[in-house]
Amino acid sequence: MVSTSGKATLTRHRHDFRLPIFDFRLKQICILDHKSRIEYQQFHRHAPMSRPSATDPDNSNGKRQKRGVPEGLWIQCDGCKATVYRKQIQQSLYCCPECNHHFYVPAKARIAQLLDEESFEEWFTNLLPKDPLGFVDKKPYKDRLKEEQKKTGLTDACVIGKGYMRGRPLVLGLTDSAFIMGSMGSVVGEKLTRGIEQATELKLPLVIVSGSGGGARMHEGILSLMQMGKVSAALGRFHDAGGLFISVLTNPTMGGVAASFASLGDITLAEPKALVGFAGPRVVAATVKQELPEGFQTSEFLLKMGFVDRIVDRQHMRTEIARIIDYCGA
Numbered sequence: 001m002v003s004t005s006g007k008a009t010l011t012r013h014r015h016d017f018r019l020p021i022f023d024f025r026l027k028q029i030c031i032l033d034h035k036s037r038i039e040y041q042q043f044h045r046h047a048p049m050s051r052p053s054a055t056d057p058d059n060s061n062g063k064r065q066k067r068g069v070p071e072g073l074w075i076q077c078d079g080c081k082a083t084v085y086r087k088q089i090q091q092s093l094y095c096c097p098e099c100n101h102h103f104y105v106p107a108k109a110r111i112a113q114l115l116d117e118e119s120f121e122e123w124f125t126n127l128l129p130k131d132p133l134g135f136v137d138k139k140p141y142k143d144r145l146k147e148e149q150k151k152t153g154l155t156d157a158c159v160i161g162k163g164y165m166r167g168r169p170l171v172l173g174l175t176d177s178a179f180i181m182g183s184m185g186s187v188v189g190e191k192l193t194r195g196i197e198q199a200t201e202l203k204l205p206l207v208i209v210s211g212s213g214g215g216a217r218m219h220e221g222i223l224s225l226m227q228m229g230k231v232s233a234a235l236g237r238f239h240d241a242g243g244l245f246i247s248v249l250t251n252p253t254m255g256g257v258a259a260s261f262a263s264l265g266d267i268t269l270a271e272p273k274a275l276v277g278f279a280g281p282r283v284v285a286a287t288v289k290q291e292l293p294e295g296f297q298t299s300e301f302l303l304k305m306g307f308v309d310r311i312v313d314r315q316h317m318r319t320e321i322a323r324i325i326d327y328c329g330a
């Protein structure tokens with residue numbers, strides 16, 4: 001509805017109906033055509049006046065909404081900078097309708113995208129994180145955990161269980177980058193290990209979708225680091241038993257996650273333009289003191305280097321995984 005054309009310019013010709021408007025929420029000038037401008041103005045006129053609904057969970061405290069556009073209703077695409085409705089993005093599997101940029105997907109939505117409706121049975125929900133080191137950075141780890149749990153609705157960064165994909169049974173695990181960057185603490189490691197062991201026992205194919213910008217979780221020190229070896233060993237036993245493991249890399253897959261289970265797939269798929277690597281590009285550039293090649297640490301770069309087997313759009317991910325499972329006879 002609202003379109004921007006890259007860098008906005010204030011100069012316009014007499015017959016140009018694309019008018020610049022300053023969006024206070026995005027803090028940038030958007031170029032709107034005549035129709036979009038009218039819609040935008042109508043939207044702004046009505047939105048601040050609307051009272052919060054009692055049934056809206058975000059307004060359950062009964063406070064009046066802030067003036068302007070309700071938080072998060074419009075978002076700017078990181079790919080093409082277009083301003084798009086959040087709802088529209090959610091309807092298209094969290095992809096930009098303009099440029100197909102792949103946005104972050106919460107774990108629950110990802111499960112709904114990949115599995116048959118209501119077929120997911122979550123395992124090990126009784127495993128809860130603790131604070132064995134009494135770790136404090138900007139705030140105590142204990143408080144951070146509570147905040148993250150409240151924010152994401154998850155108990156830790158990993159969800160694992162059994163489900164059906166186009167009628168095929170499998171074990172699906174995910175890490176959610178919204179929970180302390182999807183970092184691997186002892187609960188994430190333990191859930192994955194137990195999930196892999198269950199997949200071995202039940203002779204089911206295993207799919208793990210990684211979304212971890214944090215790698216190993218520093219708040220749990222060595223207890224986090226040892227999860228890398230533990231999960232990898234469980235995958236080794238799964239492999240020896242003839243299991244099929246499909247690793248799906250999403251933006252971002254970094255650090256100890258990329259350096260352990262995410263790289264150990266029999267088949268490694270990746271979403272387009274995902275950041276995948278160990279240390280971030282800036283750290284690598286500063287360490288090796290060399291200019292990094294173009295597209296360094298993106299899915300496309302890793303495909304070229306043979307690290308990734310195939311880049312799959314989110315729209316085709318479910319079909320592609322189901323096809324691989326069929327092909328491998330798992």
Ligand SMILES: [Zn+2]
Pocket residue numbers: 077078079080081082096097098099100101
């Ligand atoms: Zn876009």
